[in-house]
Amino acid sequence: MTLLSVRDLTVHHGQLRAVDGLSLDVAKGEVLAIIGANGAGKSTLLRALAGLNPPTSGSVRLDGRDITRLPAHKRVAEGIALVPEGRRLFRSLTVEENLLAGTYRRRPGPWTVAAVHELFPWMADRRGQNASQLSGGEQQAVAIGRALLSNPDLLLIDELSLGLAPVIVRRIYEILPDIVGAGTTALIVEQDVSQAMRVADHVHCLLEGRSVLRGRPADLTAEQVEHAYFGIGAAPSTATGTETALTGQEGHD
Amino acid sequence: MGWLNAVIQGVLLGGLYALFAAGLSLMFGVMRIVNLAHGDLGVVAAFLALALVSGTGLPLWIVLVVTVPLFALLGYLTQRVLLQRSLGAGPLATLLVTFGLSIVLQNVLLEVFSADTRTLDGGSFATGSFKVSDSISVGYLSAVTFLLACGALIGIQVFLSRTGLGRMLRASSDDQETASLMGADSRHVYGIATAIAFATVALAGLMFAIRSSFDPAIGPSRLIFAFEAVVIGGLGSLWGTLIGGMVLGITQSLGAQIDPALTLLAGHLVFLAVLAFRPQGLLTGRTA
Numbered sequence: 001m002t003l004l005s006v007r008d009l010t011v012h013h014g015q016l017r018a019v020d021g022l023s024l025d026v027a028k029g030e031v032l033a034i035i036g037a038n039g040a041g042k043s044t045l046l047r048a049l050a051g052l053n054p055p056t057s058g059s060v061r062l063d064g065r066d067i068t069r070l071p072a073h074k075r076v077a078e079g080i081a082l083v084p085e086g087r088r089l090f091r092s093l094t095v096e097e098n099l100l101a102g103t104y105r106r107r108p109g110p111w112t113v114a115a116v117h118e119l120f121p122w123m124a125d126r127r128g129q130n131a132s133q134l135s136g137g138e139q140q141a142v143a144i145g146r147a148l149l150s151n152p153d154l155l156l157i158d159e160l161s162l163g164l165a166p167v168i169v170r171r172i173y174e175i176l177p178d179i180v181g182a183g184t185t186a187l188i189v190e191q192d193v194s195q196a197m198r199v200a201d202h203v204h205c206l207l208e209g210r211s212v213l214r215g216r217p218a219d220l221t222a223e224q225v226e227h228a229y230f231g232i233g234a235a236p237s238t239a240t241g242t243e244t245a246l247t248g249q250e251g252h253d
Numbered sequence: 254m255g256w257l258n259a260v261i262q263g264v265l266l267g268g269l270y271a272l273f274a275a276g277l278s279l280m281f282g283v284m285r286i287v288n289l290a291h292g293d294l295g296v297v298a299a300f301l302a303l304a305l306v307s308g309t310g311l312p313l314w315i316v317l318v319v320t321v322p323l324f325a326l327l328g329y330l331t332q333r334v335l336l337q338r339s340l341g342a343g344p345l346a347t348l349l350v351t352f353g354l355s356i357v358l359q360n361v362l363l364e365v366f367s368a369d370t371r372t373l374d375g376g377s378f379a380t381g382s383f384k385v386s387d388s389i390s391v392g393y394l395s396a397v398t399f400l401l402a403c404g405a406l407i408g409i410q411v412f413l414s415r416t417g418l419g420r421m422l423r424a425s426s427d428d429q430e431t432a433s434l435m436g437a438d439s440r441h442v443y444g445i446a447t448a449i450a451f452a453t454v455a456l457a458g459l460m461f462a463i464r465s466s467f468d469p470a471i472g473p474s475r476l477i478f479a480f481e482a483v484v485i486g487g488l489g490s491l492w493g494t495l496i497g498g499m500v501l502g503i504t505q506s507l508g509a510q511i512d513p514a515l516t517l518l519a520g521h522l523v524f525l526a527v528l529a530f531r532p533q534g535l536l537t538g539r540t541a
Binding site for chain 2 (some may be wrong): 050051052071072073074076077081083084088090092093097100102103104105126137146150252
């Protein structure tokens with residue numbers, strides 16, 4: 001069943017057409033990874049889905065409800081939470097207060113501060129510490145916990161691995177199945193392609209704001225992904241051919 | 254013992270300065286708005302209370318209890334209707350709006366109440382005092398003002414640290430966009446911050462009015478005390494503002510002990526010294 005349905009979404013970042021007529025669907029309970037080079041429009045897409053960047057045209061539907069024009073603070077109640085790029089913890093608040101900030105517009109669901117502590121056991125001991133004293137990986141964990149505490153249906157994670165050591169990234173990705181298992185759907189933006197292919201049920205590759213390749217990681221060859229990622233040998237219009245072909249393969253969706 | 258008395262009077266006066274400055278600090282901390290009409294708002298509260306007392310004949314304390322919540326409501330509306338619009342246009346626009354508001358308020362007061370100097374008559378409460386020792390006596394008004402100021406500041410601190418909305422106020426102060434991702438409507442959060450600021454400035458304005466005389470044009474010269482308390486203590490920190498108010502009050506009181514003409518100058522000199530040698534204020538780190 002489709003949770004998020006995006007149709008012909010165009011989002012401008014200043015003068016730049018950062019997301020250009022993009023369509024995508026996310027099914028309930030799956031992990032969709034958006035990959036693509038710097039400036040492909042991944043972050044702008046996520047910000048638009050969270051309500052931070054207003055779209056120029058197109059539509060966004062969550063669970064059948066049209067949320068295209070809803071401001072960010074109202075989307076929380078609809079069931080969207082974003083882990084923003086660069087973590088963006090509240091610097092003058094403690095770890096615990098950052099988590100509690102996530103409960104401000106809490107929806108009913110399995111995530112409580114205790115449940116987050118279970119996911120990241122070190123957090124309970126350091127609850128009184130200032131958020132700015134944490135390492136990058138710890139900050140990312142708090143940011144994920146903070147987003148989960150609103151009990152979202154759809155969790156958006158922007159650039160999870162940015163600036164983190166690979167071992168930390170792997171550890172954070174290890175908890176992703178627990179999160180999805182609790183009933184949350186995840187849409188992640190990831191620059192590390194191999195990481196994205198490991199954890200996602202589906203991947204979308206963005207190039208200059210357009211979706212140039214989509215499919216299950218198992219169905220995509222490394223060459224296809226590489227070409228889509230860098231836009232080698234194929235203008236986006238030709239790549240759309242690949243996309244149609246692949247969409248044909250996954251007819252069971 | 255005269256010196257000890259001066260310090261005690263300074264601490265009591267400092268509480269009032271801190272209360273007066275708290276709203277200025279809060280509005281800057283949360284919204285980055287420098288409210289130049291802050292002093293005038295306290296004067297408006299004083300004139301409103303004056304009109305209520307003479308118009309209805311109600312006792313002063315009831316008028317105080319009515320005026321403060323009324324100002325909170327007024328603050329919420331001012332933010333939503335007037336200041337919110339200017340926020341998008343940048344810091345200079347909000348500065349100009351509050352400057353304009355200051356001028357408008359002064360002129361309206363002048364039009365309605367004339368330029369006469371007034372006082373709020375607190376009766377024996379305003380003039381009475383109790384003796385702590387032979388050389389130290391504390392005025393009832395000073396003591397009550399101090400207790401009210403501490404109560405209000407503690408109340409704000411508890412609100413900011415213990416409640417969800419208060420936490421969102423601090424979160425918005427750190428990062429408004431991310432706070433909106435938690436479901437905080439910045440317009441409402443800002444409205445609440447302004448409501449608190451208006452309520453505290455009304456309370457402080459009324460206490461000033463019982464303590465000393467006022468006229469429609471006195472707002473800006475009161476505002477300077479609030480600025481000094483905020484800058485001495487450290488911008489955006491509530492406890493810093495309390496310390497800043499105390500330092501200012503004690504300095505003025507000690508200055509007066511040396512020579513009554515030194516009262517204001519001593520305060521300004523300490524303010525300048527802090528700006529020159531510790532521009533970040535005595536307390537750093539923001540709590541609000």
